[in-house]
Amino acid sequence: MSQAPAQSDRLIIAGQEYGSRLLVGTGKYKDLAETARAIEASGAQIVTIAVRRTNIGQTPGEPNILDVLPPERYTILPNTAGCYDVDTAVRTCRLARELLDGRNLVKLEVLGDEKTLFPDVVATLAAAEILVKDGFDVMVYTNDDPIMAKRLEELGCVAVMPLAAPIGSGLGIRNPLNILTIVENAKVPVLVDAGVGTASDAAVAMELGCAGVLMNTAIAAARDPVLMASAMRKAIEAGREAFLAGRMAPKRFASASSPLTGLFF
Amino acid sequence: MQIEINGEAAEVEEAIPMAALIATLALTGKRIAVELNGELVPRSRFDRQLLGPGDRVEIIQAVGGG
Numbered sequence: 001m002s003q004a005p006a007q008s009d010r011l012i013i014a015g016q017e018y019g020s021r022l023l024v025g026t027g028k029y030k031d032l033a034e035t036a037r038a039i040e041a042s043g044a045q046i047v048t049i050a051v052r053r054t055n056i057g058q059t060p061g062e063p064n065i066l067d068v069l070p071p072e073r074y075t076i077l078p079n080t081a082g083c084y085d086v087d088t089a090v091r092t093c094r095l096a097r098e099l100l101d102g103r104n105l106v107k108l109e110v111l112g113d114e115k116t117l118f119p120d121v122v123a124t125l126a127a128a129e130i131l132v133k134d135g136f137d138v139m140v141y142t143n144d145d146p147i148m149a150k151r152l153e154e155l156g157c158v159a160v161m162p163l164a165a166p167i168g169s170g171l172g173i174r175n176p177l178n179i180l181t182i183v184e185n186a187k188v189p190v191l192v193d194a195g196v197g198t199a200s201d202a203a204v205a206m207e208l209g210c211a212g213v214l215m216n217t218a219i220a221a222a223r224d225p226v227l228m229a230s231a232m233r234k235a236i237e238a239g240r241e242a243f244l245a246g247r248m249a250p251k252r253f254a255s256a257s258s259p260l261t262g263l264f265f
Numbered sequence: 266m267q268i269e270i271n272g273e274a275a276e277v278e279e280a281i282p283m284a285a286l287i288a289t290l291a292l293t294g295k296r297i298a299v300e301l302n303g304e305l306v307p308r309s310r311f312d313r314q315l316l317g318p319g320d321r322v323e324i325i326q327a328v329g330g331g
Binding site (some may be wrong): 217 | 270271272273290292295296297298299300303305307308323324325326327328329330331
């Protein structure tokens with residue numbers, strides 16, 4: 001069991017401190033029980049939810065996601081999944097804020113295309129501006145364009161979240177140097193969001209200097225989601241430690257690790 | 266009078282307050298958010314918000330998502 005991170009290396013988003021740098025989505029699990037077990041194994045403290053129509057008149061006793069992941073215990077991060085324009089994204093955030101008793105933290109995503117689920121960055125900029133002015137703390141899903149990431153930061157987003165690869169694709173970080181550039185230029189936390197597939201992808205994100213990683217499918221679609229959640233927890237911690245430790249410089253040629261003196265042959 | 270709830274036609278009393286509509290749907294006290302004709306209706310206004318014919322009500326809850 002890994003130790004909790006030192007007090008000095010906490011993730012800070014919108015003035016709130018967190019021990020875990022792994023953020024997890026709650027979609028695509030077999031059922032609520034598996035969702036709860038996987039989130040527990042992940043150690044995540046921030047979990048995303050979507051907002052959708054209530055099923056009127058169906059199974060009145062049916063538990064809600066917030067029954068298994070209570071807002072008192074977790075930071076619930078509502079997303080604007082499924083929104084393809086500014087108005088629906090803004091409406092969704094306002095409904096989510098009401099749902100969560102006035103909490104201002106939201107994840108903004110405005111999609112541009114159904115096949116790739118890449119963000120419509122023009123609409124994302126417009127929605128971010130409206131939401132920030134309306135007092136929301138916006139964590140914004142974007143592509144790996146460093147210029148767009150900086151624009152979103154300058155609008156007042158509390159965190160910038162470039163994709164590794166398309167949502168649910170599991171392809172890992174496609175453009176590591178773009179992510180590195182974003183990290184180097186950012187004054188707000190940068191979290192890789194979307195496209196992570198396995199533990200090494202999460203570790204790579206942290207080694208590039210990201211503040212955290214948000215993932216859903218990588219855990220939910222694993223053969224053993226609870227075990228993968230545990231792997232991801234360790235990968236995030238390992239990647240973060242490697243980053244803080246300062247890796248060796250890569251060399252083109254070999255550099256022997258054993259002494260060249262005292263040879264007896 | 267006829268209104269729309271979550272995209273479905275529904276028959277309700279004239280000038281029913283939002284709070285009463287929520288109660289008939291057994292959703293009082295549940296974690297929901299409500300829109301009337303595209304505008305958010307805060308919980309605090311449920312008693313005072315009366316519905317009219319043709320109103321479109323959206324009742325939203327949290328679900329699992331990425």
